[in-house]
Structures are given as structure tokens and as C-alpha cells.
Amino acid sequence: xxxVFEHFNFAVVIVLMMTGLFAVxxxxxxxxxxxxxxxFQTSVFLLYISISKVTGGRPPVLSKKELHxxxxxxxxxxxxxxxxxxxxxxxxxxxxxxxxxVLILTAIVVGVATLAIGLALVVRTRExxxxxxxxxxxxxxxxxNLEGASR
Amino acid sequence: MxxxxxxxxxxxxxxxxxxxxxxxxxxxxxxxxxxxxxSWATTWFVTGLSGLMSLGLLLQVISHGPIAYAxxxxxxxxxxxxxxxxxxxxxLLLISVIAFVCTVYxxxxxxxxxxxxxxxPFYAAFLLSFAGLMGMVVTADAFNxxxxxxxxxxxxxxxxxxxxxxxxxxxxxxxNYLIMGSxxxxxxxxxxxxxxxxxxxxxxxxxxRVLQDIGPGDRVVQLAFAFIVIGLGLKLAMFPLxxxxxxxxxxxxxxxxxxxxxxxxKAALYLLLRFTFTVFDPSWHFISNALMVIIAGLGxxxxxxxxxxxxxxxDIRRVLAFxxxxxxxxxxxxxxxxxxLGLTAGYLHILNHAIMKGALFLAVGAFWYRFGITKVSDMxxxxxxxxxxxxxxTVAGLSLIGVPGTVGFVSKLALAxxxxxxxxxxxxxxxxxxxxxxIVYVGRMIEQAYFQPVPKIxxxxxxxxxxxxxxxxxxWTLALASVAFGIDSHWPTSLAQGAAQVLGDGPILLVRxxxxxxxxxxxxxxx
Numbered sequence: 249x250x251x252v253f254e255h256f257n258f259a260v261v262i263v264l265m266m267t268g269l270f271a272v273x274x275x276x277x278x279x280x281x282x283x284x285x286x287x288f289q290t291s292v293f294l295l296y297i298s299i300s301k302v303t304g305g306r307p308p309v310l311s312k313k314e315l316h317x318x319x320x321x322x323x324x325x326x327x328x329x330x331x332x333x334x335x336x337x338x339x340x341x342x343x344x345x346x347x348x349x350v351l352i353l354t355a356i357v358v359g360v361a362t363l364a365i366g367l368a369l370v371v372r373t374r375e376x377x378x379x380x381x382x383x384x385x386x387x388x389x390x391x392x393n394l395e396g397a398s399r
Numbered sequence: 400m401x402x403x404x405x406x407x408x409x410x411x412x413x414x415x416x417x418x419x420x421x422x423x424x425x426x427x428x429x430x431x432x433x434x435x436x437x438s439w440a441t442t443w444f445v446t447g448l449s450g451l452m453s454l455g456l457l458l459q460v461i462s463h464g465p466i467a468y469a470x471x472x473x474x475x476x477x478x479x480x481x482x483x484x485x486x487x488x489x490x491l492l493l494i495s496v497i498a499f500v501c502t503v504y505x506x507x508x509x510x511x512x513x514x515x516x517x518x519x520p521f522y523a524a525f526l527l528s529f530a531g532l533m534g535m536v537v538t539a540d541a542f543n544x545x546x547x548x549x550x551x552x553x554x555x556x557x558x559x560x561x562x563x564x565x566x567x568x569x570x571x572x573x574x575n576y577l578i579m580g581s582x583x584x585x586x587x588x589x590x591x592x593x594x595x596x597x598x599x600x601x602x603x604x605x606x607x608r609v610l611q612d613i614g615p616g617d618r619v620v621q622l623a624f625a626f627i628v629i630g631l632g633l634k635l636a637m638f639p640l641x642x643x644x645x646x647x648x649x650x651x652x653x654x655x656x657x658x659x660x661x662x663x664x665k666a667a668l669y670l671l672l673r674f675t676f677t678v679f680d681p682s683w684h685f686i687s688n689a690l691m692v693i694i695a696g697l698g699x700x701x702x703x704x705x706x707x708x709x710x711x712x713x714d715i716r717r718v719l720a721f722x723x724x725x726x727x728x729x730x731x732x733x734x735x736x737x738x739x740l741g742l743t744a745g746y747l748h749i750l751n752h753a754i755m756k757g758a759l760f761l762a763v764g765a766f767w768y769r770f771g772i773t774k775v776s777d778m779x780x781x782x783x784x785x786x787x788x789x790x791x792x793t794v795a796g797l798s799l800i801g802v803p804g805t806v807g808f809v810s811k812l813a814l815a816x817x818x819x820x821x822x823x824x825x826x827x828x829x830x831x832x833x834x835x836x837x838i839v840y841v842g843r844m845i846e847q848a849y850f851q852p853v854p855k856i857x858x859x860x861x862x863x864x865x866x867x868x869x870x871x872x873x874x875w876t877l878a879l880a881s882v883a884f885g886i887d888s889h890w891p892t893s894l895a896q897g898a899a900q901v902l903g904d905g906p907i908l909l910v911r912x913x914x915x916x917x918x919x920x921x922x923x924x925x926x
Contacts, residue, residue: 272578281578289585292592299596348595351542355588358549362581365556369574372560376567385571392568393713 257298264291278373278380282366289359293352300348308346403462406455414452414459415468415481418491419534419547421445426526435518439509442522443502446529450495457488461897467539475539476605482539485897486677490536490669493750497661497757498529501654504761504873508654511768512565521561525655527554532666541591541601541678544670548587548634551666552580555659559651566773572646579643583633590626593619594678607678615683624686627674628693635667637694637731638701641724645712648720653764656716660723661757665749668730672746676902681737695735699829701728706836710843713774715763718840719756722799725833726752732826733814740817742899743892747813750891751798751806751884758795758877762788765866765874775844780853780861788866789848791878796841798881801834805885809892 252259264287271284370380377385410417425445429438459466465484469475483491505522513521531551535544556577562569595601597619598609613620629640636644644664648656671694679686702725709721726748733745765788766772766781781789798805811830818826853860865871884891 269582272582278574285578285581288582292585292588295589296592299592347601348592354542354546358546358553358584361553362549362577365553366574366577369556369560369570369577372563373570373574376563376570382571389568389571392566 257294261291261295264294276382278370278382282363286359286363293355296348296352300345302342302344305342305344308343403458410452410455411459414456415466415483415537416470418449418452419530419537422449422526422530426523426530430520430523432519438519438522439506442526445526446495446498446502449533450499453491453495456483457492460485460488476600476602479543480539480602481537483537484901486672486901487536487669489750489894489898490665491533493665493753494532494662497753498658500873500876501658504870505654506869507867508764508768509652512652513561514564517561524554524557528558532662535666536669539603541594541603541606545584545588545591548584552584555663558655559647562650562652566650569650572650576643576647579633583630586626587630590623590630593623593626603678610679615685621685624679628689631667631671635664635671636724636727638697638704638724638728644724645717645720649714649716653760653767657757657760657764660760661753664727665753668749672734672902687737690735690737694731698728698731698735701725702829702833706833709840710836715773715775715844718775719759722840723756729814733817736817736821738817738821739899739903740820742902743895744810744813744817746898747891747895748810751810754806754877755795755798755881758791758874758881761874761877762792765870768870769864769866775847778844778847779851782849783853784861784863785865787871788874791874793845794878795881796845798885800837800841804882806881809885809888
């Protein structure tokens with residue numbers, strides 16, 4: 249039990265992943281399948297975000313306090329210089345890994361695109377078949393197979 | 400004669416990026432194009448240019464060794480690296496040449512199958528799909544692979560669904576492909592995530608280096624391998640994960656089916672090779688076991704089960720689609736042997752299968768274009784009504800069976816030799832048995848076309864109605880290529896040997912010039 253709580257993020261990832269996959273495989277409704285797919289993909293986002301955390305690490309953003317007089321936008325150049333100096337002086341600050349965040353930003357965009365295409369297909373399917381239940385569509389397709397294509 | 404000197408310097412330097420960036424950007428532009436002719440011409444030009452650049456890169460790789468390209472000047476392993484070597488250069492050339500040849504065919508085919516206002520976006524989506532496949536193959540960055548995988552997949556879902564103006568079954572099959580494809584891509588991303596957890600890098604060569612230090616005992620690395628193999632298995636239609644493929648091939652627009660069948664699974668197969676042999680180390684126990692039991696085992700199952708299923712299909716394109724699953728089985732068998740001969744044979748079959756399956760699907764598209772034929776039983780008398788198309792179909796079909804003098808024979812023979820060298824005599828039996836099944840399903844179609852009478856309409860025989868030249872030329876280009884490379888197989892075989900050489904070298908650093916800081920790893924070749 250303690251193991252679950254020690255790795256709570258990963259426990260959540262596993263639960264979400266399995267829920268999503270189950271929803272994809274078990275449901276016959278096309279929308280429900282897409283919901284399952286989204287849950288499944290979201291679990292991967294969480295996995296990536298979890299692995300980016302470094303123990304004791306700060307968010308990978310240079311804070312104002314460390315920049316020594318990063319006053320206003322007009323002094324941005326000074327601020328950047330100071331930031332550069334600060335980073336080189338205080339190299340022992342531990343930051344969390346920003347790379348997985350960037351990767352997952354890409355993956356989120358991909359997920360949105362997939363969902364958009366999927367929903368568009370559901371709309372078109374409903375226009376053509378009048379149903380979004382896969383067993384009903386299969387029945388129509390079986391009919392098509394016997395009689396030849398609809399057009 | 401030095402073909403290489405004909406290429407300008409920038410092609411050889413910036414080629415790896417240009418072959419991806421060019422179709423990606425032009426694809427976005429032609430989506431807005433008002434004229435479908437302009438879109439078609441641009442697509443044709445871009446795929447042709449990519450083909451020329453790929454040829455230049457291939458020649459450069461053959462004569463001067465691997466090419467590395469640091470995207471945006473950011474040095475790997477931090478920046479994204481593109482690399483071209485003996486393993487991916489032939490696949491790049493294959494994808495772009497097939498795309499170029501198929502685009503010629505697209506001109507009449509798309510007019511017949513796609514609604515007018517959708518034609519420019521159709522070509523745009525095709526270029527995106529093409530750019531995605533090229534990117535998957537050329538990149539040396541593991542996460543970049545995921546991104547390009549999705550670029551090509553998402554545009555492929557849209558393109559498959561565009562077959563709905565011809566047959567509404569394209570919609571559920573595209574949806575099915577979307578679900579399976581997304582699960583596959585997500586599994587692949589999970590695998591890459593686990594690898595990143597353990598190695599802290601995304602560059603494939605750097606990953607290979609760190610993985611050598613971690614060793615085969617690490618559970619997370621083992622898990623990563625499992626996720627990657629399953630994810631790619633879905634994409635390349637490994638036998639029990641192939642269920643998306645027959646319907647997607649059967650109902651997509653015929654031009655796109657030919658492109659998809661010839662290239663999409665091949666790019667995924669390349670990734671399987673790259674990850675198994677370059678990123679991971681095939682001498683590790685869990686990988687050699689997976690190669691022998693899972694990859695070769697499922698390959699064998701696919702060769703038999705999918706060939707059997709192909710016999711009982713009534714739709715021509717479904718027959719050929721199940722045959723594709725079976726042919727992927729041959730390739731997986733070659734990969735699963737993990738010997739130099741086996742890899743050479745598998746790689747050769749990747750190239751050869753693309754040529755012959757491309758030709759077959761082009762011919763089937765022409766049958767539909769002239770007579771609206773989709774069923775095997777409707778092929779009666781096609782040998783008389785469409786003699787040239789049917790002859791091209793027959794040549795490619797014989798190649799699929801593996802008749803001597805065709806590419807199918809060359810790669811099947813190479814595969815049988817590799818199996819014999821490995822002592823897998825039973826595998827030769829399976830290859831022969833699967834070829835016999837191929838005789839049945841190809842023979843069934845050829846029998847209908849040549850030995851059945853021409854059907855009558857209103858007591859009159861149907862007149863001869865040959866496909867237009869824009870369809871015949873691409874079809875015969877591929878059909879003749881399958882004979883030419885079947886008679887003189889020296890060039891493709893040397894390419895395949897070069898690829899097997901790269902794989903056999905194991906996890907070495909391909910990007911030598913740009914990554915001098917990293918110490919070389921002793922080669923683990925020769926296992």
C-alpha cells in the first residue's frame with residue numbers, strides 16, 4: 249500500500265490508462281470510444297509530466313528574486329545579463345526538467361488533432377448511416393457486402 | 400560516370416531536412432489552392448524533387464558514408480538530428496519514388512473518386528502524409544519519430560475517409576484505423592517515455608550509448624521495448640494487430656491505397672529495425688527472445704493465417720490487403736532470424752513488396768475507374784476488355800506468388816537461404832506453403848480475367864475499354880521494375896546488404912561528425 253502512495257502519480261497513470269483502454273475496447277458507441285482514447289492519451293501526458301519532476305527541483309523558470317534588480321521591461325536587457333550571471337554564479341540550483349513538458353505540449357496538440365478527426369468521422373458516419381453504434385454499422389456493412397456498394 | 404557530381408552541393412548538405420520540410424510547407428500552401436490542376440502539378444513536382452534529393456542522398460551514403468544533419472544548427476544530442484545511412488536511404492528513395500509514380504496516376508483517379516471542392520485539400524493531405532513518412536524515416540530523434548508518425552497517421556485517416564464518396568464503408572474503416580493507429584502511436588510514445596526516463600536523452604544514438612551502460616537487466620528498459628514493439632506492431636500490421644488494415648486499404652481512394660500499401664507499413668518496419676538493432680542491442684536476451692519467438696513467430700502465423708483469409712475474400716482489394724499482412728509476415732520472419740542473411744532478405748522484401756503491391760493496387764484502381772469493378776467475380780473477361788492493365792496486374796501478381804524472374808522470387812529465395820543457413824528448415828516449408836496459398840488467391844483473379852467469357856450487357860459483349868495512359872504508365876513502371884529487379888537483382892540486393900551491414904554493426908554512433916565528444920562504443924557486431 250505504501251508503494252502505491254509513494255508512486256501516487258504512476259498509480260494514477262496506470263488507473264487512467266487501463267480505464268481508457270477498457271473504454272476503447274468495451275464500448276460500441278463511437279463517441280464513447282473517442283472518450284476512452286482521450287483518457288488513454290491523457291494518462292500518457294501525466295506519465296511524462298511525472299517523470300520531469302526532479303526531487304527538490306524548482307520550476308525551470310528564473311525567478312525575479314534571483315535576477316537582482318530585474319526591474320521593468322525597459323531594463324530587460326540588464327535583467328537578461330543579470331540572469332545569465334546569476335545562473336553561472338548559482339549553478340547549484342536544481343531545476344525540474346522542462347523537456348518533457350515541451351514534448352507533452354506537442355503530444356497534446358496531436359491528441360486534439362486526433363480527436364478532431366475522430367469527431368469529424370463520427371459526424372460523417374452519422375450522416376451516411378444514421379447511427380454511431382458500431383454493431384448497427386456492421387449490420388449495414390454486412391448488407392452492403394451482400395448487395396454491393398451503396399453507390 | 401559519376402551520377403553524384405550531378406547533384407548540387409546543397410542537396411547533399413541540406414537534403415535530409417529538405418525532403419521533409421519541402422512537402423510539409425508546400426502541403427500547407429496547396430490546401431488553399433483554388434485550382435486542382437495546380438495542386439496536382441505542385442504535388443507531382445514536390446514528390447519528384449524529393450525523389451531526386453533522396454537519390455542524391457543515397458548515392459552520397461554509398462560513396463561517402465552516413466550523412467548527419469543538425470536541425471537549426473543545434474548540435475546533437477541536445478538538438479534534433481537527422482541522419483541518413485545505408486538503412487534509411489533506400490527507404491527514403493522508395494517512398495518518394497512510389498509517391499512520384501502514384502501522383503501521375505492520381506490525375507484521372509482523383510477526378511473520378513473525390514468531390515471537386517475536396518481535391519486540393521486531398522493533395523495537401525497526401526503531401527502531409529508523405530512528409531510524415533519521410534520524417535519518420537530520416538529523423539534520428541526518438542520523439543521526433545512520434546511526431547512524424549502522427550503527422551502521417553492523421554493525414555492518412557482523413558485520406559482514407561475521403562473514399563466515402565465512392566463507398567460509405569470508408570468512414571467506419573477510417574474510424575477503426577484512427578482508434579487502432581492512435582493506440583499504437585500512444586504505446587510507442589509510452590515506450591519512448593520509459594526510455595527517456597532511463598537514459599535522459601532522445602537522440603537515438605545517444606540513447607544507444609547510455610543503454611549500453613544500463614545493460615539488459617533493467618526492467619524499465621525491457622518494458623520500453625515491449626511498448627515500442629507493440630506500438631510499431633500496430634502500425635506495421637503485425638499479424639494479430641492487423642485488423643485495421645484490410646478495411647482501410649479496401650475503401651480508401653485507389654490512388655492512396657497504392658501509396659499506403661507500398662509505403663506506410665514499410666516506414667514502420669524500418670522503425671522496428673532501427674529500434675531493435677540500433678537503439679537496443681539485439682544480443683540482449685529479452686530482445687533475441689522477442690525476435691525469435693514474437694517477431695518471427697507472429698510473422699509465420701501472419702504468413703499462413705492472412706494468406707488463408709485472402710483466399711476467402713470477395714473484394715479484390717481485401718484480397719490484396721490480406722496478402723499485404725502475409726507479406727509483412729515474410730519480412731518479420733527475415734527480421735526475426737536476426738542474421739545478416741535474414742536481415743538482408745527481410746529488407747529486400749520491404750523494397751520488393753512495395754514495388755509489386757503498388758502495381759497491383761494501381762491496376763485494381765484502373766479496373767474500378769473503367770468498369771466500377773471491386774469484386775473478384777466481376778473480373779470476368781478483363782483480359783480482353785482491359786488487356787494492358789490486366790497484363791500489368793498479372794506481372795505484379797506473378798511477382799507476389801514468387802515466380803522466377805520477378806522480384807518476389809528474389810526475396811523469397813533469399814529468405815529461404817537465410818532460413819536454411821539458420822537451420823530453420825520448417826520455415827522454408829512455411830514459405831512454400833504460403834506461396835502456394837498465394838497461387839490460389841492470385842490465380843483465382845487471373846483465372847476470372849483470362850478464362851472466363853466477357854460479360855454481356857443487352858446481348859452485346861462489353862467493348863474493350865483500356866485505362867488511360869496516365870494510369871498505364873505508372874502501373875507498367877512498377878510492373879516492369881518488378882521484372883527488371885527480378886532478373887538483375889544486383890542493385891537492390893547490394894542496398895539490402897548495406898542495410899544489413901548497418902544493422903549488424905549494432906549500436907554504433909551514426910552521427911560521427913557532429914558528435915565528437917562522445918566516446919566510441921566497441922562494435923557488438925557478429926552475433
